[in-house]
Amino acid sequence: MKITVIGAGYVGLVSAVCFAKLGHQVVCVEKDKNKLKKLQQKQVPIFEPDLEKLLNETITSKKISFTDDITKAIEDSLAVFLAVGTPQDKDGNADLSFVFAAVEEIAKNAKNDLVIVTKSTVPVGTGEKISAIVAKANQNLNFSIVSNPEFLREGFAIVDFMKPDRIVVGVADEKAQKIMGEIYQPLQNQGAKILFCDVKTAELIKYAANSFLATKICFINEMADLCEKIGGDIKKLSLGIGLDSRIGEKFLNPGPGFGGSCFPKDISALLYTARENDVELSVVNSVIKSNDKRKILMVEKIRSALGEELAGKKIALLGLAFKANTDDIRYSPAIAIAKELVKNGVLVKASDEEAIENSKFELKEFGNIEFFADFYEAIKGSDLIVIATEWQKYRDIDLQLVSKNTACRKIVDLRNILNEEKVKNLGFEYFSIGKLD
């Protein structure tokens, strides 16, 4: 089937190459000339495992092409997926100007019947607004609006697309349901479950899923705080509750708080929708508060591990990305901690496997930060090591080498990735999350 994807950002590009891999004929529209040129030359502008390989393969097999011309792209397409950005605006709601502009252009230029699908995360009720825009822009167009939210995790986006827990499709009529069913047939043949519902419910499922996962993280982080005070062990606690199949083991790793481009933005947008509709979401509200407080708590933890004032100290910060396997630093707790440490007079010696360039830009106003590609260099001469992102290289840290090169003997592991016994046996003081030191 011929499909158009509007926007070659993170969600758009991953979806486009995956649809192409599933055998569809895909045209991806990208208005940014530089990005477009790169993609046509088989280069991926973001870091995502396997994406470049898949892009290469699908361009070579002529299953995907890139253009900046919407009119040409949608010619003969049965479905057009909207995957343009929906940044957070000043009052916490999602800014839909890119979505609406794309929809208007599509409507004005469409020559055949179209299913218009939102892939971008959009607030409840956006489907209705899009429908009104299309109807106004082109009274003769036969169209249907569909909501098909994505649930892609950065670093695992290809796997999440190809082996989804579920595919959510909000439709308003049978024709659109049939077309969406055909698009996802190859995944259904491999056992993927598809859930059809109305458009509004599909829009809400995305926000509810992310808010629920964020709630789970805040809950386990607060349990970790309690464990530290009363002498419990958070790893055993996570397992003890997670083995109950009603709770589940995933998303029960305590840490420095959640970040990324989705959770903070989506929770804000959900709260905005609730406020607009006079519904109190007190649980979701407290999730934001709990997560914001977390970064300050982490800095307190670092201060207490040092046993001295922060001012004048050198701290090696291992990890800047909001989680491992990405170069994304949006709402990264590591970045928030770095800023707070610098404000407290620390010289931060930062390292990351992929996010140094993005961090340099974000932290350009903060003089007291040095960046190191090799994290062992960041550790040299530091008073304390803080692990803020769970990169595999940090899990495999050679502490004997660290001992040889520096006098630093304190590690604060905000991701609980090191083996406490091994670390202590090598002569280090170890401070983890959710266990008395």
Ligand code: UDX
């Ligand atoms: C998330 C959702 O998982 C995905 O379905 C959605 O479509 C986009 O948002 P992503 O932002 O890539 O994906 O990251 P995810 O792996 O979900 O982690 C989010 C944050 O939670 C990270 O900061 C991570 O470190 C933190 N986290 C996750 C924890 O602190 N503990 C956990 O147990 C799991």
